[in-house]
Amino acid sequence: MLGWNRKTDRIQVGQWLKGRIYERRCDLSPDGRHFIYFASNARWRSESKGSWSAISRAPYLKALTFLPKGDCYEGGGLFFDDRDYWLNDRYNLHRLARDDSGLRRSMRSPWHESYGKGGCSSIYYIRLQRDGWAMKHTDASSGEEVTTFEKPLRGHWVLRKIAHSGWIRREGTGHDSDEHALWNRRTGRLIELPRWDWAEVDGERLLWVERGRLLSARIDAEGLCEQREIYDFNPLTWASLEAPY
Structure with a gap:
């Protein structure tokens, strides 16, 4: 995970993850402070259940909001603004294990169309269109x-x-x-x-x-x-x- 100040082009090296981050299911809050992501390390008997969605403080990965999932369908999410986010979880399969981010989860859909079946396209294509x-x-x-x-x-x-x-x-x-x-x-x-x-x-x-x-x-x-x-x-x-x- 890297922090990038686009005004100065200074790069800050943040945390590494021994696992897979699904980059198409991630988003950064408009103020650049929070990062929502979906990741997997295949440790299915661990606290994370092998895959999880999380909200961290950029450019770090330590979860403030921690949502174990247990499989690699759906997961991740999008920000509406600096404080409100949407979780990609049609069938409510995430389990809330920790919630210290101070952010609010919105249940409304972030787009009038849907893409894919809850996987990467369902977030990535919305994010691209939102961003112009x-x-x-x-x-x-x-x-x-x-x-x-x-x-x-x-x-x-x-x-x-x-x-x-x-x-x-x-x-x-x-x-x-x-x-x-x-x-x-x-x-x-x-x-x-x-x-x-x-x-x-x-x-x-x-x-x-x-x-x-x-x-x-x-x-x-x-x-x-x-x-x-x-x-x-x-x-x-x-x-x-x-x-x-």
Whole structure:
């Protein structure tokens, strides 16, 4: 878990987890203080029941609100605002073991549509649209679901996010992964960026992760310019760190 101050581009290394965090089922509160996530370590006889949803204080993972689950369906959630969140739990299978976050759980649905069957798409696609991405189309003809999202940039450029979901695994990825491309609406030029694992618009700059490095650039008529590295994650190794709360 990492803290990122986008005003200064300072990165703070937080806690590690010996397990799997389902990144598509996570969300950060608007004020950046709290993190809701779903994780699994397959220790089915432990207090966590092998998988759990939790709310922590970013950039740490120690649970303030701790909700053991016991399987890997559903889980995680979304924030409505700094104090109110929604838990992805249609069938009420989470067990509340601790609740010290001071936040309020809302039972109302965060979106008028639903995606998937309570898994990653059910949160991820809502989160993308909430954060300004326009869902363009979905194609399932290849045996997996491929959904294209777009966000406008300056100079007629558009950032495309192609979200893969299903059981087909592309080389170097999991079952759920993203590809990206830049498309110019005026000229029709398409720049495919298959090595980008994540990308987002931040004001006048474009941000992305490629080969374990966080990078930024500006956009001009030709595409990317003034590229620079913000942080290289490759040298990071496991460290045991206690949360300061």
